[in-house]
Amino acid sequence: MTKFSSDEVTGWLNQMQDQLQSLAVADDPFFMIGIRTGGVDVGRHLHTALGLQEPLGELNISFYRDDFSTVGLHPVVGPSQVPVSVEGRHIVLVDDVLSTGRTVRAAMNEIFDFGRPSRITLAVLVQRAGHELPIRADIIGHSVDIPDNEQVSLHAQSMTVSVGHKVK
Amino acid sequence: MTHLRIDNARVIDPANKLDEQRTLFISDGVFVDQFDRDQCDDDAQVIDARGLIACPGFIDMYARLREPGFTRKGTIASESTAALKAGFTTVFCAPDTHPVIDSSATVELIKQKAVAANGARVSPIAAFTAGLEGKLLSELATLYNAGCLIAGHADHPVTDTGVLLSTMEYASSFNIPLMIRPLDPAIASGGCAHDGAIATRLGLPGIPVAAETVALARLIELCTSTGCHLHISRLSSARAIELLRSAKKKGLPITADVGIHHLYFTDEQIKHYDANYHSAVPFRSVDDRAALRDALRDGTLDAICSDHAPHDNDAKLAPFPSSATGLSAFDAFAPLLFGLPDLLDMPLIDVIGKVTCEPAAIVAPKEVVPNNDKLAAIQTGLLDARSYSLAVGSQADLVLIDPQAHANLSTENMLSLGKNSPLAGVTSLTEITGEDVALRGQVIHSIIAGSLRV
Amino acid sequence: MRRSDPQFNQFRKLHHFLSIDGLDKATLTHILDTAEGFTSVNDKSIKNVPLLRGKTVANLFFENSTRTRTAFELAAKRLSADILNIDLVSSSTKKGESLLDTLRVLESLQSDMFVVRHSDSGAADFIARHVAPTINVVNGGDGQHAHPTQAMLDMFTIRRHKGAFENLTVVIIGDIKHSRVARSGIAALVALGAKEIRVVGPQTLMPADVESLGVKFYRDIDKALIDADVVMGLRLQNERMTSATIPSTGEFFKTYGITPERMRLAKPDAIVMHPGPTNRGVEIEASVADGEQSVILQQVTYGIAVRMAVMSIIMGHGEEVREAEMNQA
Numbered sequence: 002m003t004k005f006s007s008d009e010v011t012g013w014l015n016q017m018q019d020q021l022q023s024l025a026v027a028d029d030p031f032f033m034i035g036i037r038t039g040g041v042d043v044g045r046h047l048h049t050a051l052g053l054q055e056p057l058g059e060l061n062i063s064f065y066r067d068d069f070s071t072v073g074l075h076p077v078v079g080p081s082q083v084p085v086s087v088e089g090r091h092i093v094l095v096d097d098v099l100s101t102g103r104t105v106r107a108a109m110n111e112i113f114d115f116g117r118p119s120r121i122t123l124a125v126l127v128q129r130a131g132h133e134l135p136i137r138a139d140i141i142g143h144s145v146d147i148p149d150n151e152q153v154s155l156h157a158q159s160m161t162v163s164v165g166h167k168v169k
Numbered sequence: 170m171t172h173l174r175i176d177n178a179r180v181i182d183p184a185n186k187l188d189e190q191r192t193l194f195i196s197d198g199v200f201v202d203q204f205d206r207d208q209c210d211d212d213a214q215v216i217d218a219r220g221l222i223a224c225p226g227f228i229d230m231y232a233r234l235r236e237p238g239f240t241r242k243g244t245i246a247s248e249s250t251a252a253l254k255a256g257f258t259t260v261f262c263a264p265d266t267h268p269v270i271d272s273s274a275t276v277e278l279i280k281q282k283a284v285a286a287n288g289a290r291v292s293p294i295a296a297f298t299a300g301l302e303g304k305l306l307s308e309l310a311t312l313y314n315a316g317c318l319i320a321g322h323a324d325h326p327v328t329d330t331g332v333l334l335s336t337m338e339y340a341s342s343f344n345i346p347l348m349i350r351p352l353d354p355a356i357a358s359g360g361c362a363h364d365g366a367i368a369t370r371l372g373l374p375g376i377p378v379a380a381e382t383v384a385l386a387r388l389i390e391l392c393t394s395t396g397c398h399l400h401i402s403r404l405s406s407a408r409a410i411e412l413l414r415s416a417k418k419k420g421l422p423i424t425a426d427v428g429i430h431h432l433y434f435t436d437e438q439i440k441h442y443d444a445n446y447h448s449a450v451p452f453r454s455v456d457d458r459a460a461l462r463d464a465l466r467d468g469t470l471d472a473i474c475s476d477h478a479p480h481d482n483d484a485k486l487a488p489f490p491s492s493a494t495g496l497s498a499f500d501a502f503a504p505l506l507f508g509l510p511d512l513l514d515m516p517l518i519d520v521i522g523k524v525t526c527e528p529a530a531i532v533a534p535k536e537v538v539p540n541n542d543k544l545a546a547i548q549t550g551l552l553d554a555r556s557y558s559l560a561v562g563s564q565a566d567l568v569l570i571d572p573q574a575h576a577n578l579s580t581e582n583m584l585s586l587g588k589n590s591p592l593a594g595v596t597s598l599t600e601i602t603g604e605d606v607a608l609r610g611q612v613i614h615s616i617i618a619g620s621l622r623v
Numbered sequence: 624m625r626r627s628d629p630q631f632n633q634f635r636k637l638h639h640f641l642s643i644d645g646l647d648k649a650t651l652t653h654i655l656d657t658a659e660g661f662t663s664v665n666d667k668s669i670k671n672v673p674l675l676r677g678k679t680v681a682n683l684f685f686e687n688s689t690r691t692r693t694a695f696e697l698a699a700k701r702l703s704a705d706i707l708n709i710d711l712v713s714s715s716t717k718k719g720e721s722l723l724d725t726l727r728v729l730e731s732l733q734s735d736m737f738v739v740r741h742s743d744s745g746a747a748d749f750i751a752r753h754v755a756p757t758i759n760v761v762n763g764g765d766g767q768h769a770h771p772t773q774a775m776l777d778m779f780t781i782r783r784h785k786g787a788f789e790n791l792t793v794v795i796i797g798d799i800k801h802s803r804v805a806r807s808g809i810a811a812l813v814a815l816g817a818k819e820i821r822v823v824g825p826q827t828l829m830p831a832d833v834e835s836l837g838v839k840f841y842r843d844i845d846k847a848l849i850d851a852d853v854v855m856g857l858r859l860q861n862e863r864m865t866s867a868t869i870p871s872t873g874e875f876f877k878t879y880g881i882t883p884e885r886m887r888l889a890k891p892d893a894i895v896m897h898p899g900p901t902n903r904g905v906e907i908e909a910s911v912a913d914g915e916q917s918v919i920l921q922q923v924t925y926g927i928a929v930r931m932a933v934m935s936i937i938m939g940h941g942e943e944v945r946e947a948e949m950n951q952a
Contacts, residue, residue, distance in 0.1 A: 061660055064672035064935070073636070073939025077656045080663035114669035366835035370644065372744035372768030372806055375831055441626035442745035486723050486753075488743035490766065 002165035005143075010126070010160050013142030014043070017124055018050045020140045021093065024122065025051075031091040031122065034058035036108050037078045039097030042157040043126045047095065058083045065107035081111065088116035097155040099125040099141075102134035127153050127162060171214075172196050172204055173619055178218035178569060182225065183522030184529075184558035193223060195565040198618035202561045214621070218569050221613055222517075225557055226258025226289075226566035227506075227524040230348070230426050230531070231321075231402060232477035233495070234260070234291065235586075237278060238267025243479040243586045245279065248499070249288030251584035253615040253623050255475065255502035256524070257289045258566040259552045261532075264296035265323035271296040271307040273315040280316060290566070290617060292532075292552050295320040297336050297347060303327040306336060310343050318532040318554065321348035321402065324449050326384065328354065330391075337397035344535040346398040346424075350450070351384035351409065361490045363405075363436040363453040371442065373490065376451050378406040385409050389416045392423055400531055401425035403450045403476055407460030414469045424531045425469070427461050428476030429505050430496055432513075433602060434458075438591070444485045444492035445591040450476065462513050465523065472528040475502050479587020497587035504576040507610030508598070529557030565619040574611035629751045639751045639760040640933050642769040643810035651814055654932050655779050661928035661935075664701055674935055675704035681734035683750075684763070685711045685741040690899065691763050694923075695738045695772075698930035707734060722746070723753060730755055736938060737761070744768035744803075759937045767801050772933055773898055774807035776926040778815060780918055781853055783925070784894050788815040794847050794889075795820070795838075796879055797857035797906060798828040804898045805857055806836070813837040823847040824879060827868045844879050851889035856881050856897040856906040872905040881907040886916065894918045 025031065032055055035044025041059050048057045061081045063074060094108055105123060112118060124140035129147055145153060145164060152167045175193040182188075194201045204213060229252065235243035245262075252260045262279065264270040270279070270293045283291035295317035299305045309320055320340065327333045327349075340347050357380035362368040364375025385401065389412060392399040401413065404427055416423050428450060435458050438446040446452060464470040478495020485492050506524065510517045533554035553564040575596065580588040591601065598606040615623040628645045632638035637650065664670055680699040682692050696706050709729065722741075729737070736759045739747050744766030751760040764770040778788075785791055793812055799805045799822050812820050813836075820838040822829065833840050841847035848854065863869050881895065895907070895917045903909040912919060 061663075063660060064674045069674055069935075069939055074657065074935050077653075077660045080660050081666075082663065083666065110673065111667075114672075115667045364831045366832040369830040369832055370806070370836065372766055372803060374744075374767070377831070441628075442748050443626055483721060483723075487721065488741065488746040488749040488765075490743045490745065491722075 002163060004164075005162040007160045010142075010162055013126060014046050014050070017126070017140050017142050018047060021047065021051060021124065024093075024140075029091055030054075031093045032058065032085050032087065033093045033095060034060055034083065034108075034112065035095045036060050036062060036104060039155045039157070040095045042155065043097050044095040046160070047124070056084050058085065060108050060111055062104060062107040062111055065111045067103055067107065083115050086116055087112055087118045089119050092118045092121045093124055094121055095124050097126045098153045099123070099128045099136070099138050100131045100153075102132050102136035105136050106134055126155065129153055171198075171619060172212050173565075173616065173621070174204070174213045174215045175218050175223055175569070176215060178221050178223035180223045180559060181518050181521055182559040183518050184225070184526035184556070185560055186518070187559070188518050193559065193567070195616070195619040198565055198620070200559055200561050200563050200565050216569065216614060218614075220573070221569045221571055223559070223567055223569050224521050225525040225559055226568050226615065226617065227256040228528040228532075228552070228554075228557070229255070229257045229260040229477070229524070230400075230472050230474035230528050231294075231428075232257075232260045232262060232475050232498070233265070233479065234262045235479060236266065236282065237275065241481045242484070245282040245291060246286040246288070247584070247586045248477070248479065249283055249286045249291055251499040252289035254584050254612055255499040256506070256568045256570060256612045256615070257475070257499070257502075258568065258615060258617050259290040259292055261292045261294050261319065263323050264294045264321055265301060265325065269296045269301050270294065270317070271299050271301070271312070273308075273311055276312060276315040276317060287622060289615075290552055293317050294348060297322060297340065298327065298332065301325045303329055303332055306339060309340055309345055313343060313345050318534070318552065319346045319348050319400065322350070324350060324352070326350075326352040326354045330387065333388075334391055334395065337391050337395040337399070341395050341397035344398065346400050346531060348400040348402045349388060350402040351381050351388055351404075353380045353384040356380040356383060361447065361451075361494075362439055363451040363457075365436055365454055367436045367440060371439070373439070378408050378453070378457075381406050382408045382412060385412050389421065389423065392416075392421050396422065398422045398424075398535070403428050403431070403474065404461065404470070405431055405450050405453050405457060407457045410460045410464045410469060414464070417469060424471045426472040426474045426528075427465065427470050429473050429498060429502060430476065431461055432458070432465065432473070432509065433505065433598065433604075433606075435602070438601065439489070442489045443591065444487065444489050445496065445589055447485075447489055447492050447494050448476075448496060449478075449494040465509075466513055466515050471523070471531060473506070473523045474528075475499060477585070478589075479585045480589045481586075482588065485589050495589070497583070497585050497590045499585050500578055500583040501576065501590050501592040501608070503570065503612055504608035504610045505592075507570075507572055508606040508608065512604065512606055526557050529554040533557070565616060567616050568612050569614040569616075571611050571613050573609055574613075576608040576611065578608070629748060632756075637937050639747075639762075640771055640937055641747045641751055641760065641762045643771050643774050643807045643814065644769070646814065648814050648816065651775070651778065651811060654775055654929070654936060655782060657936060658775070658779055658925070658928045658932035661701075661931040662925075664928070664931070671701045671703050673703045675699065675702035675938060678735040678938065679705045679707060679733065680736045680738060680934070681707040681709055681729060681732065682763075683709050683711055683729065683737050683739045685739070685746070686764070687712055688740055688764070691740060694926050695761070695763060695930055698927050698934060701927060702931055702934060704736075704934075707732065722749070726750060726753055730758065734758065736934065738763045740764045742766055761933060761937070764803055767803050767806070769807045770803040771807050772926070772930050773804050774811040775933065776922055776929040777804075777808050777855070777896060777898070778811050779925045779929050780896060780922050781894070783921075784918055785852055788812065788817045791817050791852040792819040792821065792850060793817055793853040793855065794823060794851040795855045795857065796823045796844065796847075796881065798859055798863060799824060799833060799857070800828050800830045801860065801863075802857050808855065809836050809838055821847045821851070825869060828863070844885060845888060848885055848888040851893050854881060854886065854889055854893055854895050856895070856901065858898065858900070859902060859905055872902070876905050880905065881911050883908065883910055883914075886911060892916075896922060899923065
């Protein structure tokens with residue numbers, strides 16, 4: 002089991018913040034949306050650091066997942082909160098870990114049910130191997146190359162990240 | 170001359186308070202004390218009844234044979250054969266056939282079919298109003314002479330008290346007993362289960378106890394003023410037992426019976442809407458069941474009947490309120506009866522009395538009806554209830570029962586056409602009521618008028 | 624042989640939604656929490672989620688009810704399911720086709736879920752026991768027995784507006800005897816640990832041994848309303864007047880109507896609820912039904928999210944059953 006300290010994780014967040022800063026355009030500010038729950042934890046840090054005016058959007062993607070028939074409803078994480086219209090906006094979608102890409106697909110499907118954004122930028126704290134869909138992050142805090150039977154977890158309280166065996 | 174000898178049986182004869190090992194001799198359809206030396210053992214058929222109980226064949230005060238009219242549910246042939254398995258050598262069949270048993274023609278039809286079936290004796294219950302409509306009297310004396318030892322009204326309450334009064338007066342002129350199930354239809358209105366906490370939780374319309382007791386109180390008063398022999402059919406509640414007890418104490422000519430299932434089941438059984446427990450006489454509370462059991466022990470209840478109600482499968486495959494009422498009782502009757510001595514702490518001889526000499530006493534003719542046809546009726550295969558026992562001279566209707574044999578009831582081995590018994594596939598009642606009653610007791614032989622039917 | 628509760632499948636997952644009876648606090652809370660997740664569906668321009676896309680929900684209404692049927696229809700549509708509305712009130716069942724035969728025909732229409740309303744208590748249970756194992760059944764109301772989705776939306780409303788159940792005194796007024804809404808509501812309040820549940824009405828409108836349900840019976844509405852947190856009215860049906868159960872709507876309103884004067888006996892922040900449609904001037908005075916304490920309209924809105932939650936929860940396990948079936952085949 003590998004652990005990344007909160008200092009290391011802060012370093013990744015700073016890197017992401019820099020990249021997002023260079024993305025920002027004065028007359029077309031992006032609207033940040035975090036995917037519950039890890040993406041919201043990461044999003045909150047970025048949202049504060051960047052001093053964004055509009056509130057952080059929070060997406061509950063439980064109802065857009067593609068594994069409903071086999072697994073049923075995932076644990077409930079509260080209703081989505083998208084306080085700003087996404088119509089014609091540049092969206093920055095934030096998640097903690099990108100692995101298969103299915104979560105991001107679900108999130109994008111949900112965003113499009115709110116309206117039609119002009120563009121979506123994907124920002125993830127950690128990208129790992131194991132893509133199952135042609136989805137890549139635009140802004141990455143850190144990349145890891147780990148076997149399939151291991152997983153990456155963000156611990157929101159301490160803002161540390163651990164890599165270890167998958168818990169069944 | 171046909172001879173039958175039964176060796177090594179434990180002979181239980183409630184009418185004569187007998188319970189001992191002895192040999193039974195039967196010649197030409199009656200019990201004899203020994204065979205005539207010249208015609209003895211060469212001709213005699215011998216049954217070794219080691220380990221078996223020999224007792225008079227059971228008399229069922231109330232069973233539905235469904236024929237004529239409802240042969241999808243049962244026929245006289247199928248049900249009178251199944252009745253033998255229950256230990257019944259005589260079955261009183263319900264008058265709500267189609268046509269109703271209100272004419273001697275229908276009585277004859279039933280008698281003929283019964284003889285052809287070669288199963289238990291079938292004793293038709295006459296409907297005491299024409300068509301069971303509750304308005305006009307049936308020809309009670311004619312029906313009695315045709316062979317109906319008792320008249321009744323099935324599950325159809327007579328609402329016109331005037332009709333009830335005059336029926337009872339008329340019947341008492343001929344000493345014909347009337348069998349009536351106490352039911353006030355307005356109070357019962359639409360109900361399908363005992364009106365208690367369980368029906369409340371299940372949202373099932375209830376049948377209050379008052380539906381039985383109000384009707385019973387009325388019947389008791391009518392009996393008081395007419396002196397008619399009233400047989401109360403299939404009681405269900407503690408309060409009704411109280412009314413019955415005080416009526417009997419006053420010396421009124423009232424007898425009563427209870428359906429065998431009502432000694433076992435309560436409204437707990439319907440908790441999961443199991444239509445197999447949907448009964449016209451509802452299974453009531455634990456306290457009601459306790460009162461029925463006490464009443465059996467102390468003699469307030471004279472007899473146990475089967476209340477047999479066979480149905481085609483479809484009739485029970487519906488939501489509870491719409492499902493047909495009644496349980497198929499014959500196939501489970503013997504083990505249920507034999508579970509009673511331990512369950513009720515009652516001697517076996519008394520339990521057997523409730524299905525032998527007691528029902529016989531209820532239907533035995535009290536005075537000779539002024540007509541010679543009655544004797545002819547007895548000869549054509551009907552019950553001779555005058556002295557129902559194993560004593561010398563009595564009609565040789567008896568059963569040999571193995572009290573230890575397990576029932577192992579299944580829908581495949583049930584003899585009745587009606588497979589609607591909640592006991593199919595059940596080995597012990599612990600699974601159903603929580604009471605530890607192993608279902609044991611099987612009829613091995615059934616003998617009617619000295620001839621072996623099973 | 625003892626029958627078991629058909630609501631749970633062999634994997635101990637909730638497979639049908641038939642009655643509140645048999646469901647524990649954790650299950651009920653899970654349904655309420657899931658419903659919270661669905662309340663934001665309306666905020667999107669596409670007012671649905673793809674959860675049940677490709678699934679078919681059939682409304683089998685053997686009893687008329689436009690309101691409930693429409694509510695289920697809307698919930699199913701918000702889940703992207705296809706709807707079949709089968710009119711059974713006038714059709715084959717009247718011709719004498721048995722319920723079982725009707726079910727067989729409907730199964731061949733390849734629905735994934737049946738929402739059932741029937742006038743027999745126990746009908747939903749019967750249907751659940753006799754459908755193919757992959758079909759989920761939701762009880763939309765069976766006779767006088769249960770209306771579990773109504774109970775859940777009532778509980779959702781109470782939790783939203785009044786918080787924890789442990790502190791609440793809930794008063795239910797009217798025809799408890801004939802009300803499936805009351806029975807399910809009481810069962811839910813008991814399971815969720817409500818502090819006190821009171822029922823009020825004339826004896827003729829109370830079922831036998833009503834307190835065995837876990838309530839306290841009051842004959843006098845003025846006594847019952849003291850310090851109430853939630854006041855629930857029930858619909859009074861016309862049959863009650865013709866069956867010698869109560870004399871008139873006028874007398875009912877005088878003795879048990881929810882009026883502003885009576886509401887002053889309850890807590891000042893008490894809420895007023897009613898499953899609808901309300902009979903103004905019979906069960907409730909118009910000013911109370913339309914007043915500030917009334918959450919009657921919100922109940923209807925919450926009903927959509929609650930029904931979406933129920934349908935999603937029970938439908939999410941079809942694969943396990945299908946696999947089990949294939950392994951047995």
